[in-house]
Amino acid sequence: MRIRALALATVLVLTASGCATSSFGDEPGKTLTVLTHYGSEPHKSGLKKLVDEWNRTHPEVQVKTQSVLYNELLQTVTARHASGQTPDIINAYSLWGGQLAAADVLDEPPTDVATDIRDEYSPAASEAVTVDDQVLGYPTEMQTYALIYNKKLLAKAGVTEPPKTWDELEDIAERTTVTDDSGNLDVAGFGLTTDFSDTAVVHPFASLLQAAGGRYMNADGSAAFDSKAGQRALSLQKQLVESGSADPGLNTIKAFPSNRVAMTINAGYWIGVLKGMMGDDYENVGVAPIPGPKAGDKGSLAYGFFTGVSSHSDQKDDAWEFLRWLNAEQAADGATRMGAFQFGAGSIPARVSDSEALTADDPNFEPFVQAMDYALPEPNPRGGQQMKTALQGSIQSVWTGDLSVAEALRSAAAEADATLNQD
Template structure:
């Protein structure tokens, strides 16, 4: 999930509370696998992304003429609530895709098929391990598999770094803060800002893992009462309070255009920066985020795709989901994404070189993703995330000390775990 506003988060929590009674409803009678099937796929994202996925669906039809797949767009703003409502009423799409951990939440309510019954685990060896783990339920049930990837990168103005005598982007936390100081001394008023994850748990995720911490233990117990978590929050807070990162979110491209020297932002920024901001062409570059004391681990986002338990065409739908990992499908999606100037990183690391980005950009993302980590797939995380973010914000805004903010966030996660 790329962006979550406070209003949307509140709506999602309300919808989650209303959706707990689905598992007791009877299963939909399945149609015979050999009969013609018209399958609906509700895809969270934009219309251009839907068009790219439709290319894979049309390609599948060529070898399966009895199966027609129609892809429909859901916007990120209300997709979760719509999908959860469909799960509650047990009427809606045959296939759905959305945030990486969403299918787990729907599956726990009886609304998703365990795709292991249809041979889906054969895809596991092809997926990025951390992302696969995030999409799979802690008990091993596979309600959905990764559909694509997104990640963070450090975007920087070569000309502004050069003005400060900085010859290469920072590679460590210490180098980042040192370079911010050099940029300020050179008269650069906005040395650093955060786009994706600004004042949000996604932004903290990078520093938490780079310090050697995590939101949960391996057995899904809250894990924020650690020295690693405190060290990460201390550094993150200092980026705002001591080093001037703005608390107001400015889109990455806009920040670079208006004189920000370095921006931590989503992978999709690279897709359209030259076309949206032509005056920056040749002036910017990108690199991995600076590594912390435990290493360079960076957040991997993306979508998961799964099959609903109320579909009449479960077998055909599951077969199509497997097809989405084929070379043919991924090449078709990437080609259409490239034609539409839309970001697409395949869920298979060995296919990142054929993403919709340039070869140079793809190589940067491949390196970042190799050591990446994804959102926790633990019970209650999607319920907890918005309020966890609020507790982290309280430390940045000076309303709570580090230990209190982390303790209160852990309490929220503990309450929602049941």
């Protein structure tokens, strides 16, 4: 399809224009290592094409890649840093930024790189890779959240537009819910995601939290979600379950493409997944901002990954030059190699010019791109992962009726605050 062809064309144009070797790296036989979690398709082959291009046009400094599973990436980075065997370039989840900064894992970017990131990337992207006013590296893949809905299912229930308030969301969820003669759920009016990670549970809640005017974390690093806004957001999810419009046991990731879920909240990458899974039925997919309690309110959460240079690298200048080539050098259409690569793999480019160059063809991408301007960046303090894990369990306990909303948020906040600043 045209948007993927455009992304590929950008990579090819940049390949053709990158034939001149640079003046850095005069020592022969130099090699940079890059550690990522890109061990599966389409990221694996996409990154390989870029590295092959660099190696072909920069014989004085070669690049080789190493990949590990995502759930092994943080442990691998910290363990190798402790042993002095850190790769030159690290790809990391932005949530881990505070932990990596505290452990002095990352080199401070050159001034021109830091300025480029602050000026040319979306606010959500630049904030996600900043800890204590220090930029950590180039944002690569970014995701925001929006309301994804099935236009055909809404129309069947007499609904012509997606909800603009929580009351409308509850009403539409109830109207689109269908059960069989035995009371079993045939179509869920709203889909909760529970099936693959803490991200699937916490990020939609955090998006609703922001839509209600709440915050995920205070400036001092303590939990802020145990608030009136947090209670309203979690109560909304609880009400959807209790009304029968949502079922925590339903696999939304499989049910939505099968036209068995009317609405859900998910990240932008899922649009590419739905295109591949739904075929012609993809024309029934619509995307809108996540509404808040009253008309005009909206919320989203932004998260992503970044690439930085190891503080232990002996080739920092060469490593940053490679990252400039990958993330800042633009083709005639205004897109960078990283932007074209990530968009071709289904992610929203973090660089503003990349988003403008690559996402215009599919209107379903627009709400995700627009959310870059207002989305709450996922906080990246030292204990961010522990906070996220604690909140996941508490949210799901409300869905299953094991905890009240107040108990769940109080418990998660207490656990998060106890671990947030532990050494």
